[in-house]
Amino acid sequence: MASAILASLLHPSEVLALVQYKLAPKTKYDYSNNKTRERLYHHLNMTSRSFAAVIQDLDDELKDAICLFYLVLRGLDTIEDDMTIDLEIKLPYLKTFHEIIYQKGWNFTENGPNEKDRQLLVEFDTVIEGFLELKPAYQTIIADITKRMGNGMAHYATAGINVVTNADYDEYCHYVAGLVGLGLSEMFTASGFESPMVAERKDLSNSMGLFLQKTNITRDFLEDLRDNRRFWPEEIWGKYVDEIKDLTEPENKEKALQCLSHMVVNAMAHIRDVLEYLSMIKNKSCFKFCAIPQVMAIATLNLLHTNYMIYTHENVKIRKGETVWLMKESSNVDSVAAIFRLYARQINNKSNPLDPHFVDIGVICGEIEQICVSKYPGSTAELHRLQAGVMAGTSGNVLTAAAVVAGAIALKNVIA
Ligand code: D61
Ligand code: MG
Numbered sequence: 001m002a003s004a005i006l007a008s009l010l011h012p013s014e015v016l017a018l019v020q021y022k023l024a025p026k027t028k029y030d031y032s033n034n035k036t037r038e039r040l041y042h043h044l045n046m047t048s049r050s051f052a053a054v055i056q057d058l059d060d061e062l063k064d065a066i067c068l069f070y071l072v073l074r075g076l077d078t079i080e081d082d083m084t085i086d087l088e089i090k091l092p093y094l095k096t097f098h099e100i101i102y103q104k105g106w107n108f109t110e111n112g113p114n115e116k117d118r119q120l121l122v123e124f125d126t127v128i129e130g131f132l133e134l135k136p137a138y139q140t141i142i143a144d145i146t147k148r149m150g151n152g153m154a155h156y157a158t159a160g161i162n163v164v165t166n167a168d169y170d171e172y173c174h175y176v177a178g179l180v181g182l183g184l185s186e187m188f189t190a191s192g193f194e195s196p197m198v199a200e201r202k203d204l205s206n207s208m209g210l211f212l213q214k215t216n217i218t219r220d221f222l223e224d225l226r227d228n229r230r231f232w233p234e235e236i237w238g239k240y241v242d243e244i245k246d247l248t249e250p251e252n253k254e255k256a257l258q259c260l261s262h263m264v265v266n267a268m269a270h271i272r273d274v275l276e277y278l279s280m281i282k283n284k285s286c287f288k289f290c291a292i293p294q295v296m297a298i299a300t301l302n303l304l305h306t307n308y309m310i311y312t313h314e315n316v317k318i319r320k321g322e323t324v325w326l327m328k329e330s331s332n333v334d335s336v337a338a339i340f341r342l343y344a345r346q347i348n349n350k351s352n353p354l355d356p357h358f359v360d361i362g363v364i365c366g367e368i369e370q371i372c373v374s375k376y377p378g379s380t381a382e383l384h385r386l387q388a389g390v391m392a393g394t395s396g397n398v399l400t401a402a403a404v405v406a407g408a409i410a411l412k413n414v415i416a
Contacts, residue, residue, distance in 0.1 A: 004320035014321030084112035098147035145183035177209030207273030214267035334378035
């Protein structure tokens with residue numbers, strides 16, 4: 001907490017959000033009356049930093065079903081991600097995982113010792129137990145998505161098959177993230193919280209996943225390269241270097257930055273759909289659950305844009321204070337549209353006029369602005385309110401001594 005405040009010291013609205021978050025009455029979820037549920041939410045909190053909070057804030061009707069949807073797919077992904085498992089062993093598990101989730105007592109101990117979520121699979125019998133207690137309608141949706149995702153992962157894990165074209169990139173992201181969007185939309189509709197339209201718009205549901213996954217893939221370039229995973233499409237990186245690893249060579253810095261802005265433009269193309277999807281979501285807890293990951297993604301893209309660090313450091317992440325601020329401000333579609341406008345402007349302001357994608361980025365940012373002004377007119381007032389908050393404690397763009405002192409006092413009180 002103290003280090004989070006320190007990192008946000010030059011951003012007074014984040015210090016405020018952090019302090020409010022810290023002081024908020026702990027509505028700690030109590031699962032102690034049910035041993036299985038306690039273990040399941042323990043696994044959720046262990047395996048996800050970003051999704052655990054939004055899942056636990058869902059209404060009761062959907063909370064357990066979506067928690068188990070997450071845990072089942074995280075289990076599958078933990079087999080996909082492990083590069084120490086031989087392919088002839090890995091592929092059958094990926095392809096049959098949708099059947100494994102019906103086998104009471106099944107566990108998996110073959111992950112390498114350093115695989116981050118290996119414990120989830122070691123205790124996977126708990127996940128299966130929870131899955132089998134869900135309403136059949138939710139079980140069917142989860143099993144169907146697991147089958148399709150597992151087969152897609154198996155296809156791309158197969159030796160000699162790679163992400164080459166931009167269509168491959170969209171297809172791979174569809175399997176691992178777009179399908180999650182489809183399944184969630186079906187669950188929202190099945191619960192009766194959302195209209196049948198939400199499940200029907202598979203194109204928009206897919207884009208919800210693609211925007212998140214492409215942002216992660218862009219951010220995690222170095223980590224994936226180190227672990228021998230290649231998700232940036234050759235159709236993009238091949239325009240700048242001969243071999244993907246050359247992007248990290250200091251003499252290719254300018255090309256690497258051009259390639260990065262190409263990846264950023266490619267991800268931003270989904271924002272139009274994301275805004276349209278969010279405008280369909282009526283239930284308040286579903287809305288926050290959907291919106292928070294998306295605003296974190298655009299904040300992350302803003303951090304990545306023109307940032308050479310992604311080629312030199314493995315942990316480029318937005319500040320904790322920024323995350324907490326975004327969670328606090330994402331409660332309705334006007335505020336979310338305002339957040340998208342705020343970050344689109346920052347992204348555009350950072351663009352390099354000499355970059356080949358300067359105009360493309362300007363066009364997309366202008367489009368976001370125009371969509372928001374016409375469809376969410378309330379976002380203009382929200383934007384002014386957010387900007388007033390962001391500029392709080394500044395005078396002529398310079399942070400005042402008073403604001404820094406206020407932040408330092410907050411810091412001292414937390415340490416004390
Ligand atoms: C609304 C709200 C949340 C949404 C959504 C719409 C649409 C799609 C998604 C969430 C999925 C977004 C995935 C983006 C993060 N990427 C990963 O976690 C990668 O693994 C992909 C395969 C497993 C997907 C598991 C998942 C994730 C989020 C969920 C969910 C299932 C179920 C319900 C709610 C949210 C990535 O994992 C890295 C890692 O191991 O940490 C990878 O391997 O590429
Ligand atoms: Mg994976």
